[in-house]
Amino acid sequence: MNRHGLELAIKAAGLGEFEWDIARDTFVVSQHMAAITGVPAGEVGAEGGRVMDRHIHPEDRDRYLRERALGLESDGAWEAEFRQIRPDDGRTIWVRISAVVSRDSNGRPACVTGLVEDITQRKHEEDQRHTLMAELDHRVKNMLATVQALAQQTAKRTTSLESFLANFSGRLKAMGSANELLTAARWRGAAIDHLVSAELGALAPGQTRWEGPELFLTPRAANALSLALHELGANAVKFGALSSDHGHVEIRWSRRTDGGFELVWTETGGPRVVPPARRGFGSTLLDQVTGRELNGGAEVDYRPAGVQARLRAGAQAVAPRPETVPEAPAARAVETVITSSRGADLKGARVLIVEDAVLLALELETGLSEAGAEVIGPAYELEEAMALLDRPIDAAVLDANLNGRSVTPVAEALSRRKVPFVFATGYGEAGGAPGGFDAPVIRKPYDVTQVAAAVAELLRS
Incomplete structure (x- = not known):
């Protein structure tokens, strides 16, 4: 040259x-x-x-x-x-x-x-990656610590394993719901109406309504509000307005002059309310945790005509609205927590498990086996799953992603054989099942009894 x-x-x-x-x-x-x-x-x-x-x-x-x-x-x-x-x-x-x-x-x-x-640009990108990894590490540790505390506090205030599983699973799903919204907005926060819709949208169609100005909450406030709405909703279904076909729940929120907001939960038309004889962890969450996390306060009034809860948040709970906010997700279907896998009869059913997380796969294997299923697998990798497809299979439980690879080839093969399957996944696609398949979806975190119930429903249809 x-x-x-x-x-x-x-x-x-x-x-x-x-x-x-x-x-x-x-x-x-x-x-x-x-x-x-x-x-x-x-x-x-x-x-x-x-x-x-x-x-x-x-x-x-x-x-x-x-x-x-x-x-x-x-x-x-x-x-x-x-x-x-x-x-x-x-x-x-x-x-x-x-x-x-x-x-x-x-x-x-x-x-x-x-x-x-x-190499200035490369160094800048490296610094950004290091910052993001440090932030991710911080968030993961905070989340694990929160889940640990949630488990311990729930366990201290429940009298049976079944009650613990039901309460803890519901609270964990509330956290997962908020996390899904935060992830969609790149952890800048979440819109308050999206949070309400995610928690209550499918709770009791026709019996719940909400309205208020457009507000965008910080990640911390979004998690706190999601947990509070879950507790209020769970209580309304068990004991309050939503335990009756004639009851209603109305949620209204408004801005406060100090830059924060106030949300009022009002129940009407349900059975006569009697104040609880003892305080459970749900009450502690509402009275102490929610108020502090929102930099405000929380009050629950057990009025005979219906519970009314008032949540106040300080200006620190409100985040600047981004230029673009993800669309509101489809209302999350309420997944009833079956407190025993015996509630789903899978006797003799041959069920394939495809899940790359070993602990989850083992939990699924145990739960489905207790319900009477003959478990095929578990398959942890795509190639393992494909190799098992020549065996007789009545139904399957599929994770959407296997160590970075799509489970689509397995789903396509099962569809061709007309073998029904359910997705048990952490991917929060609002548009339905991953890959556009016509299949039920159970979002992680889940209780294995939900999966067993979903498989049983597939086999009955």
Whole structure:
């Protein structure tokens, strides 16, 4: 390649060239390097290399000088990355140099020839990834700690395993519902009407209504409100207005002058209300946790005509509305928690389990077996699942994603054989089942008895 062609290639690659003649103590900066670094092009006195060293960020200079010294002593080439302060405009950029050392007849370094690359964008992206990973780590630990506390507090206030499973599963699903909305909005927050719709939209069609101004809540407030609405809804179904076909629940929220909001839950038309004889964890959630998490307060009035709850939130609970807010998800179907897998009769049914999370797969295997099913699998990988398809199968439970690979090939094969299946997945697609299949969907986190019930329903239809 001729010199002109080499220059074009270097320019196209976004590189700049330099030459440090140690014997003559000169440094040559190319036009390409000048454009990258802001150092004037041409030949200058090298001053033993210090002419360029003075532009290196003070925090990186000593490290680079050590790397260069080692490079000069070695045979061949060396590379280094450091921040440089451009002398023309004062901007700090990240550069990467690749240098080759040539030696004289006595073996002493005579010349250094190298290339310079601007890696500022790459470093910025790396910093963003590190920040996101740290934030993800923080959120995961917070979520696990919250789930642990939720389990412990629920267990302390329940008298049976069945009651614990029902209460804990419902609260976990409320957290999952809020998390789904937050994920859709990239964890900037969630719209209050979306939260209400997700919790109550399918709870009692025709018996619930809500209205209020458009508000966008912080992630912390969204989680707290979702849990509060779940507790109120669960109580209304068990003991309150929604335990009767004639009862109604109305939710209204309004802005407060301090920048926060107030939400009022009102039940009417249900059985006469009697204040609870003992405080359960649900009451603690409403009275203490919800109020504090909303930077406000919560009050529940057990009026004879119907429960009324008033939730007040401070300005800290309200987030700036993003330019685009995800559309409201379809109302989440209420998944009745069956407190025993014996409630679903799967005797003799051959059920394929495809799930990449080992603990979940084992829990599914146990639950379906207790319901009488003959479990095929579990299959943890796509290839495992495909290899099991030649066996007699009556129904299947499929995770949508298997270690980053879609379960679609398995679903397609089952559809061709007219074998019904249910998706048990953590993917929150509002448009129905993953891949557009006509199949029931149970969102994680779930209770295995829900899956058993769904499979039993498939086999009856």
